[in-house]
Amino acid sequence: MPSLADALVAAPVVLDGGLGTLLEARGNDLSSSLWSARLLLDRPEEIRAAHEAYFLAGARVAITASYQVSYEALEAEGLDAPAVDLLLMRSVQLARRARTDTGHDDDAWVAASVGPYGATLADGSEYTGDYGLTVAELREWHRPRLRALAAAGPDVLAIETIPSLAEVEAIAAELEGLGVPAWLSVTIDGPRLRTGESLADAFAIADATDEIVAVGVNCCAAADVAGALEIARRTTAKALLAYPNSGEVWDADRRSWSGDGKPLAGYVGEWLSAGTRLVGGCCRVGPAELRGVAEAVAAGAPSRRA
DSSP states (O other): OOOHHHHHHHSOEEBOOOHHHHHHHTTOOOOSTTTTHHHHHHOHHHHHHHHHHHHHHTOSEEEOTTTTOOHHHHHTTTOOHHHHHHHHHHHHHHHHHHHHHTTOTTTOEEEEEEOOGGGGGTSSGGGTOOOOOOHHHHHHHHHHHHHHHHHTOOSEEEEEEEOOHHHHHHHHHHHTTSSSOEEEEEOEETTEETTSOBHHHHHHHHHTOTTEEEEEEESSOGGGHHHHHHHHHHHOOSEEEEEOOOSOEEETTTTEEESOOOOTHHHHHHHHHTTEEEEOOOTTOOHHHHHHHHHHHHHHOOOTTO
16 A cells, blocks of 8 residues: 555545544543543544544545543543553554454555644643743653654654644654654644744744655634645645634633534635645534545546546
8 A cells, every 4th residue: 555645646635524523423422631532441442433434434544533642631540651652552553443444454544643732731722822831841742642653553643733833843853753754734823823823934844844744734714724725835845734624613611612614525626726635624524524525525636647
């Protein structure tokens, strides 16, 4: 099977949708600060089933349930660092098993999710990036999880929902020499990072990092994607990606969503025209909507080798 980077040269690839969205729709309680990490502990079969549902809907990349896993939070549950490492490995194994069980070992990839520091705080701070941590401190925090996920053998590391330049810089530095390709996906508010910092500066850091094979945005408004892709296209020759939210808005205090979503499929043609090679959905995008995205990609994305 080709690497994901090689596959992107041939044709766009469909990412999955919101893992937490589907797990909740299946009746799982994700209200604790551990979010889907709780299911890695207690109901791993639910995570595997969710991955399977997205593969069956047309996804060809499964993003693992490791987004919100942290050593600190799981220590409070009685798990030491080696046990957390095994849990991170389990997240990759579950996605692999779903790929096998749906018959996609030869045409699908597993992306190990690396969420931002703020995601593990469960207070919405991944949408502000206001951590008060230095680049050095962020590097130290991310290092063990990155190494554990790399050791689990995913096809790619999904560095996602990163809100600040400091965290982009920290993760990019830790990726160097790790031996696993990665994509970098930042979260934005309009044409800038959530912190208000330059999106072009974030993509320039990624451009200078050999391990990063694709850049783009996720967990943002679909209407903001095209402008971000234009900035990325001017900044780097790396593959582009986009997997925004449905359009609803997250209230961190109430831990709930509000507003109305809009089908992402209607945006896909514009994103493909901008050169996007990885397309999917994030929060509140379930299998039904992801199927529409996959159909739009198939309809609007002839192979570059055709």
